[in-house]
Each structure stands twice: as C-alpha cells, then as structure tokens.
Amino acid sequence: MSVLIEGLFNGISIGSVLLIAALGLAIVFGLMGVINLAHGELMMLGAYTTFVVQDVFKPLGEPWFSFYIIVAIPVAFIITAIAGLILEKGVIRFLYGRPLETLLATWGVSLILRQFVRSVDWLLVIGIAVFCLFFFGGMTILKRRPDWGRIRNLVIAVLLPISLGLAVITGFFLNKIPVLTKAWFSARNVDVTAPAWLRGGLKIFGFQMPYARLFIIVLTIVCLLGVYWFLNRSTWGLKIRAVTQNREMSSCLGIPTATVDALTFALGSGLAGVAGCAVSLLGSVGPNTGQSYIVDTFMVVVVGGVGNLLGTIVAALGIGILNYLIGSGTLALMFSSTESLKPLVDVLLFFATSSMAKVMVFVLIISFLQIKPAGLFPQKGRTAEL
Incomplete structure (x- = not known):
C-alpha cells in the first residue's frame, strides 16, 4: 500500500506540471483553435527565466535567496506572456483559420527559440535591439503620414533590408569584444537550486514527500x-468566452476581437512559463526541456476534451499517474505476487522505463479515443459546431 501511495503522489506531482502546461495549451488550442508547437519552448523560456532570477539573487545571500522562486514565478509568467504576445502579433494573427500553416509556423518558431537560447549573447541582443529600433521606429514614425495605406508595403520593403544591414554592421564592429560574444547559456544544461525551504520532504506512510513536489502541486x-x-x-475572461462562442456577434457588440485574441495567447503563453518554472525544480534545464512535455500536454488537452477545464484536470492527473506507475515498475510490483497474472507482469516489466511507459500510455490513449474521439468531456452546443 505504501508503494502504491508513493507512486500516486509522484504521479500526481508529474500530472501537476502537465496540468499547468496544459492549462495554457487548452486556452490557446481549445479556445482559439491554434495548434502551437512552440508551447514547449515557451516552457523552456520560463525555466531559463527561473535560472536567471536565481543567479540575480545568489549574491544577495540568505535570507533573500530563499525567496527567489517566489519572484521567479511572476517574472517567468510576464516574460513568456510577452514572448507569446510577440508571436501572436507577428505570426499567428495572419494564420487564423489555417491550422496547417499555423502548425508549420509555430514549429519553425520552436526551432528558432531552441537555437536562440543556445547562441544568445550580448552581441545578438544588441543586434536585435538595433534592428527593432530602426525598423519598428521607422514604421511608427511613418504611420502618421496620411497616405500610409498606400505606401506601407514600399516602406517595409525599404526599411527591412536597411535595418538588417545596420544590425549586421553593428555586430561586425562589436565582434572583437570578448565580453559581448560570450554565450549566456550555450547548449549545455543548467541547474536550478531549490531554496532551503523546498529541500527535504515530509514523511508520511513510510515514504518521503519532497517539499519541491508539494510546492508544485500547490502552485498548480x-x-x-x-x-x-x-x-x-x-x-x-467573459469577453474571451464570448469571442470563443461567437466571434461575429461579439465583434458586432463592440468587443475588440483582435485584442481578445492577443490577450488569450499571452495568457496561455504565460502559464507555459509558470510550468517551466515548476519543471526547473525537478531537474536540469536545457534547450530541449520543452520537448519532453509538449506531446504529453497535447494528449492532455485532446483526452480531456478541447477547451474543457475539468477534462484537462482529469486527463493531466490520469496521464501523469499512469506514466509514473508504469515507468517506475510500481504496477508490475503490485501484481507480481499473483501467479496467474505473470504474463501481465512480464508485459508491465517490459514497459517499466520512462520512454517505454510513454509508448504504452500513448497506445492506451489511442484506444480510448477510438471509443470517445471527442475526449472525456466533449464540447456541446454552438462551440462544438464551429
């Protein structure tokens, strides 16, 4: 019984991380119909933000260092929400209603973000700042012209190469300064040290519940x-729900649908950042951190029922518990004492690794979706018809 309780607790803690990530994905995918393959990379940005906040608090020493995680959570939310807002305004806004193009575009963004954290340094930041200053600054100034609608495309065609050229020239002249060319993170993983009050655990039923995992459950x-x-x-929030149910009627009633779309995407992205902050407490952080969770979070949203909050909760906890019980060998251990179940035990032992457990859970999910293709709690009414 103690082994089962320990397995359930660890599964719930894994499911809690999936739930935070899936909340953001459920908002973006469920309410907006956008397949965002860069959601995992937004989690990664949240994890790296936690690492940076930790480094800022380290020189302060105790007791200030113990509170860095409290500061890191809202900072990670804000940073990833801004990144999501930029993504929505720069890419997603032009692809609504075109799921295949959205999928390909966000996949490309995910590759860019992964390479960005590998190679980012002060030189790259300065180059981006120079480009934004000249391109967006010029666009803002020229927008005041009365004939802006007629010359917009011409302005973009002229400003874009000029801004890129100035950014490249700036990078060429500053390239000899070693401080500016030193990578912030590089391709290696970085470690986030849990504060003192999140180390150790609470002993119940003969096993230890780590404080870090309890904190993640409370955060969820x-x-x-x-x-x-x-x-x-x-x-x-009511405007988001209204636009989700009937965009045309909401627009007629004066709801700014474009603003609602941007806010919704920023909210979902911010929640991904909070999930990344939670993930950083469980292990090292690297450029591929988000890829370990993106498939599971999509499965949570689909199994729970697209856009359904209760379904997202049940699916996240169910998938997290199944992954841990199968991958840790807990299920095989529970049935090992029964001789008649030896074939089942052999199968469970074969899947008793983290990677093979994902395969088995994926097969179970596919089988479930054959019976209930709309998930545990399918949408009803007008929303289901859209």
Missing part, C-alpha cells in the same frame, strides 16, 4: 483557481 492549484476566476468572473 493556485494557477487552476486563478484561470477559473479569470475566465468566469473577470470582464476580459
């Missing part, structure tokens, strides 16, 4: 309550 509950309140009680 807070995020869940926050999202529920925002969508059901706040003004903008």
